[in-house]
Amino acid sequence: MRTEARRGEWPGTAAILGAGTMGLGVAECFAAAGMAVRLTDATPELAREAREKLVARARGHAEAGLLPEEAVGRAEGVEVAEGVVEAVAGVDLVFEAVPESIGLKEEVLGVCSAGASPGAVIVSNTSSLPMDDLARFVEGPGRFCGMHWFNPPEWTPGVEVIPAGATDTRTVERLVGFLRSIGKRPAVVGSGPGFVANRIQNALFLEAVRCVEDGLASPEEVDEVVRSCFGFRLPFFGPFAIADMAGLDVYASVLGVLEDGLGERFRPPRMLLDLVEEGRTGTKAGAGFLNYTDEERERLLLERDRRYAALLELLDRLPPVGAGREEG
Ligand SMILES: NC(=O)c1ccc[n+]([C@@H]2O[C@H](COP(=O)([O-])OP(=O)(O)OC[C@H]3O[C@@H](n4cnc5c(N)ncnc54)[C@H](O)[C@@H]3O)[C@@H](O)[C@H]2O)c1
Known part of the structure; x- marks a missing residue:
């Protein structure tokens, strides 16, 4: 504050x-x-x-x-x-x-x-x-x-x-x-249903509940995966920067598999497919959702690693938060 x-x-x-x-x-x-x-x-x-x-x-x-x-x-x-x-x-x-x-x-x-x-x-x-x-x-x-x-x-x-x-x-x-x-x-942001934050947060929440309902993981394990896998990046990068660093061609392929297995809600969006077709596959191509010169890309990746190292150190120093325990 x-x-x-x-x-x-x-x-x-x-x-x-x-x-x-x-x-x-x-x-x-x-x-x-x-x-x-x-x-x-x-x-x-x-x-x-x-x-x-x-x-x-x-x-x-x-x-x-x-x-x-x-x-x-x-x-x-x-x-x-x-x-x-x-x-x-x-x-x-x-x-x-x-x-x-x-x-x-x-x-x-x-x-x-x-x-x-x-x-x-x-x-x-x-x-x-x-x-x-x-x-x-x-x-x-x-x-x-x-x-x-x-x-x-x-x-x-x-x-x-x-x-x-x-x-x-x-x-x-x-x-x-x-x-x-x-x-x-x-x-x-615009005034669509849920604005931006609640729309995205609820999409995440729905899939988290579905993972538990499908028997893939317990709520505790889902929380750990979200916090420690992709959630670990979120204090520094949003979904577009993260996708650019991973590779948009990779995202398009993974979404294809998810669509086959889980249905229409995972259909790769037109905007993503257009970028891949144009060769804008992310940082490795110098352009994705965002644009990067070679120098900017090198700086970005180094800064990413610095921030992740700092966050790891902070997490190691703090005691775990008792966020609750599953029954049974
Ligand atoms: N709780 C959240 O996490 C959260 C997050 C973002 C936005 N909001 C939004 O913020 C708003 C308030 O949510 P909240 O969680 O603080 O609710 P709350 O119920 O904790 O607080 C609302 C307060 O308004 C008072 N109130 C009721 N009628 C009133 C009146 N006529 N005049 C003055 N005060 C009156 C209530 O007594 C209560 O103290 C809602 O629009 C909610 O959607 C909530």
């Missing part, structure tokens, strides 16, 4: 609507970055309890050496508002994180967009609702955007920024600049 105080940068003030799992973590993150934060929840009593939890959590993070002591003081400075109208009055940024119900989002976004100043940017943390549907609930939808954080929000760097059709470009630019300034790694 970044704790260098931001001075005079937009946004200086934020309202968090819904102080649950996500709202509370985002509040801690905003406060740690030196922003003035107001919290609200379904009732003033719940909002007060949430603030207590927030302070206790920041204290726990400081005691564990994860945050400097001053971050606790900043969490103590978070204010509780009696309701949505009081929370949003005069703030620069409104972060909506009420439960995933379109009716509830309609109610809360409607009240908050009527009460927030016209210059305030309003974002929703929805994981699945179409952004154009939510934008309809906001007065002045040019200032509305999706901003999808991941649990635990105070530590996970990635945030999907999801414009609706009506969102102003300036709103997107401001949000991306802000997220970078607090140490996050935003990506601007």
